[in-house]
Amino acid sequence: MFDIYKLKVWFNWPSIRPHICTVAVALSFNSTWRVPRDAFRYGGVAYALVFSAIMLLIALPTALLQLAIGQLSQQDAVGVWNAVPFFRGVGYLRLLISFVASIYTVAYVAIVATYFFYSLNNSIPFWSCPESLIIQEINDTYVYNVSICENRTVLPPLQEQPEYYMAMAFITLLLWVLFPIVLYSPVKLMKKALYGATPLVLILGMVIVTCIGVKEHLSLIYDAADWLHFVEPKIWHSSIIQALWSTQIAGGYLISAGDSIYSCTDVQWSTAIFVGVNILASWCGLILWYGVGGDGRRDTSIFAVIAQTFKMVEEKELKASWPPVIFAFLFLSGIITVFTQLYPLYDRFKRVGGYKWRYLAVGSSAAGAGAALAALGVGPPVLTVLDDAVVPLLVSTTTVLEICPFIFIYGWRLLIEDIEFLVGRGLTKYWMWSWCAVICIILPFTVWWLIVLTLEGHWMEPPWVASGMAAAIGAALVILVIFAVVAVARQVQYDVIGKLKSSFRPSRHWGPRDPITHYYWLARREDPDRVQPRTRYHRRQLGQFSGNSSFLNISHNPRSNNEKLADIKRRSNSDDWLYTYRKQYIAEKYQEYKLGRKRSKSLDWALISNLKHKNNGYSKQFNVESSHVTSMESVISMPESINRAKHI
Known part of the structure; x- marks a missing residue:
């Protein structure tokens, strides 16, 4: 149709x-x-x-x-x-x-x-x-x-x-x-x-x-x-x-x-x-x-x-x-x-x-x-x-x-x-x-x-x-x-031969002026696997993340269009993608090493142990199984423990 x-x-x-x-x-x-x-x-x-x-x-x-x-x-x-x-x-x-x-x-x-x-x-x-x-x-x-x-x-x-x-x-x-x-x-x-x-x-x-x-x-x-x-x-x-x-x-x-x-x-x-x-x-x-x-x-x-x-x-x-x-x-x-x-x-x-x-x-x-x-x-x-x-x-x-x-x-x-x-x-x-x-x-x-x-x-x-x-x-x-x-x-080298050689190589100003585009451009060059071309970079415009080139081109059926766009949506060009990807990566690693890795006796362990001895009532709430918690989890839970200790 x-x-x-x-x-x-x-x-x-x-x-x-x-x-x-x-x-x-x-x-x-x-x-x-x-x-x-x-x-x-x-x-x-x-x-x-x-x-x-x-x-x-x-x-x-x-x-x-x-x-x-x-x-x-x-x-x-x-x-x-x-x-x-x-x-x-x-x-x-x-x-x-x-x-x-x-x-x-x-x-x-x-x-x-x-x-x-x-x-x-x-x-x-x-x-x-x-x-x-x-x-x-x-x-x-x-x-x-x-x-x-x-x-x-x-x-x-x-x-x-x-x-x-x-x-x-x-x-x-x-x-x-x-x-x-x-x-x-x-x-x-x-x-x-x-x-x-x-x-x-x-x-x-x-x-x-x-x-x-x-x-x-x-x-x-x-x-x-x-x-x-x-x-x-x-x-x-x-x-x-x-x-x-x-x-x-x-x-x-x-x-x-x-x-x-x-x-x-x-x-x-x-x-x-x-x-x-x-x-x-x-x-x-x-x-x-x-x-x-x-x-x-x-x-x-x-x-x-x-x-x-x-x-x-x-x-x-x-x-x-x-x-x-x-x-x-x-x-x-x-x-x-x-x-x-x-x-x-x-x-x-x-x-x-x-x-x-x-x-x-x-x-x-x-x-x-x-x-x-x-x-x-x-x-x-x-x-x-x-x-x-x-x-x-x-x-x-x-x-x-x-x-x-x-x-x-x-x-x-x-x-x-x-x-x-x-x-x-x-x-x-x-x-x-x-x-x-x-x-x-x-x-x-x-x-x-x-x-x-x-x-x-x-x-x-x-x-x-x-x-x-x-x-x-x-x-x-x-x-x-x-x-x-x-x-x-204008080259920064100190000898004439070095300056002459440098003038035949791309300067640091070569490449896309947009910093995000420049990042993806350099990342693609440093990628050892260049057999398949990367996804084409599109310059950011009004409404590009919603799939419309302008607010005047609003779909009459947004639900169906969003479903279609979700299937073919490419990754975001903004810095939020880096943050989201890093957060997801840390969560996956945490789940992978949580069961098989024992708790390390680090500085935060000593700090929490001292809090236990000072507050006997609160120390009873800690479970012995905490010894199997990773160091990353201890770092995340340490500020909360300190706040509770202060209130007690």
């Missing part, structure tokens, strides 16, 4: 909220901006297949690693390196990636917002702009270049039309003021913002694809010539970087979310859902932009989706109401992206800054706003080198540096045992081999891509790709060396 109560337990609100955040993250710029842009560059089906394979081979095991260490240690991207303090700089590289990515993402959002507001009164010449986009005709198809149209609209030289730059500057400053306010309480306010933005993005996306999408245009998603890109490193490296961005591995979002959003979820199922939803969202974003786009070749610049909007307005002769809808869709998606990028940074500020973390937040916002304004002032070359060269190199390098210490220094066996402690069941060695495969896949493709891009790039000409990558490598090395030296210097 269908049980309504079980349905409520399965689909209760606390278990749904983390997955709503998962859907929100999947609807970010990664699926609405970056995936379509890369598909325009390397071919729709070809890129989508490579991207999906990379998501399963690289993103899935790496996401499990980050989510597990974040949920276990209850730390941020830097705090998890208490496991291997020497590589603490890798955590700061994650924060640097998040900050740099948020700079050009805010610039994108400001451009989209400017298009949105100017399109409300038709001040941007959408209908005449595509005429200037036609730069040449190849095989009866037109090639579009969005930079020409941007120079006529919101990205002209600063000295020609400063009003557009002032509008973007105002929006940029407003966004950088808004984000610290929302992330002041990131777990509450950010999740509420994600809850509100998710349905809006879904509704706008469905309206766009159903109303102005053309089914016949989906045939352009496949082209036999696209398979030639497989012999180039760019499609492989771009798929790797996009997979790491889509699953939020690049900026360390999953590590911080493991202590907040996904703190009470199963890390294996959460990882599988997270990766699966992002694959589905990326395919949907690809279908959306191919369906609404026009015929002919597509732009391959960083503003490819904006170029598609220009083409769509011109070729389909759309009404003036459609451009604001499209830009609103992109704006909300961009807001979600910036939240996920800045969340690890502000989480770190709150953990280390104390009550002064607000000053750190304000300072970072001021620096981010200044960098975004400078990037908008210079124009697309700076945004291109950051988005296509500097950040991808940092992401791939940091991912390899993150996996290697945890697998080869901390130990893959301990890592698997930690995940088993979280999920309450055994893991296969497949995950260990998958983590090793991640390194073997990322490293050669990154080196191949780096060599080709360096040879093709120009050091002193825009967009300065080679110079940007050299600066990124130098900055990464400086950060790694500085924090490695600091980690070695």
Whole structure:
């Protein structure tokens, strides 16, 4: 018979909220901006297949690693390196990636917002702009270049039309003021913002694809010539970087979310859902932009989706109401992206800054706003080198540096045992081999891509790709060396060799912050019998001992439910269990040794004997059989005897 109560337990609100955040993250710029842009560059089906394979081979095991260490240690991207303090700089590289990515993402959002507001009164010449986009005709198809149209609209030289730059500057400053306010309480306010933005993005996306999408245009998603890109490193490296961005591995979002959003979820199922939803969202974003786009070749610049909007307005002769809808869709998606990028940074500020973390937040916002304004002032070359060269190199390098210490220094066996402690069941060695495969896949493709891009790039000409990558490598090395030296210097050993060795071992701060969880975690490690995984530890919540996640979920038949819960009830996580177990153990030992062990002539025996001689009347009440009482019983009964003696 269908049980309504079980349905409520399965689909209760606390278990749904983390997955709503998962859907929100999947609807970010990664699926609405970056995936379509890369598909325009390397071919729709070809890129989508490579991207999906990379998501399963690289993103899935790496996401499990980050989510597990974040949920276990209850730390941020830097705090998890208490496991291997020497590589603490890798955590700061994650924060640097998040900050740099948020700079050009805010610039994108400001451009989209400017298009949105100017399109409300038709001040941007959408209908005449595509005429200037036609730069040449190849095989009866037109090639579009969005930079020409941007120079006529919101990205002209600063000295020609400063009003557009002032509008973007105002929006940029407003966004950088808004984000610290929302992330002041990131777990509450950010999740509420994600809850509100998710349905809006879904509704706008469905309206766009159903109303102005053309089914016949989906045939352009496949082209036999696209398979030639497989012999180039760019499609492989771009798929790797996009997979790491889509699953939020690049900026360390999953590590911080493991202590907040996904703190009470199963890390294996959460990882599988997270990766699966992002694959589905990326395919949907690809279908959306191919369906609404026009015929002919597509732009391959960083503003490819904006170029598609220009083409769509011109070729389909759309009404003036459609451009604001499209830009609103992109704006909300961009807001979600910036939240996920800045969340690890502000989480770190709150953990280390104390009550002064607000000053750190304000300072970072001021620096981010200044960098975004400078990037908008210079124009697309700076945004291109950051988005296509500097950040991808940092992401791939940091991912390899993150996996290697945890697998080869901390130990893959301990890592698997930690995940088993979280999920309450055994893991296969497949995950260990998958983590090793991640390194073997990322490293050669990154080196191949780096060599080709360096040879093709120009050091002193825009967009300065080679110079940007050299600066990124130098900055990464400086950060790694500085924090490695600091980690070695903080060790308590007296010699340098001892300090260096100690920096490669987990510190005393590694592990769950909750003391009870830490106790069970250490007890499991010290247990010699580790064949069977221990019962999964659940973080204490309201109503967990009654079987309900909230006082609102009270059963209508408490008697029957209590009987069911009594059969499957696990041991308590509180200190009362230790007291109760010890008391029961003493009682069992007392019953075991009571009949076979004689009374010892201890100090309490001498005391009671003296009381007998002093009080002859009371001594008659003692039985000769008391000589067979254990010492523990005498200790328990001694205070009562003394009190009686005092009254007599």
